[in-house]
Amino acid sequence: MGKATRIMELEQQVRLLEEQLKRAKYLAQFIDELCELPEDAVLLRNISGMRIQCEIGKAARRFRENRPL
Secondary structure: HHHHHHHHHHHHHHHHHHHHHHHHHHHHHHHHHHHOOOOOOEEEEEEEOEEEEHHHHHHHHHHHOOOOO
């Protein structure tokens, strides 16, 4: 493997890591915004005739506690 090829591979890895970092920052910001919702804020969905309810603000806070970004 030549130097130029190795440099190109490393540059590609750096670009991929930068993209991952951007996505992680966006996700962290999104979770922080969800955490600002009140405890009783819910997300309602009907899936295949079943009604599903998620306490979105509470879930986001638990997620942040267990997986700090």
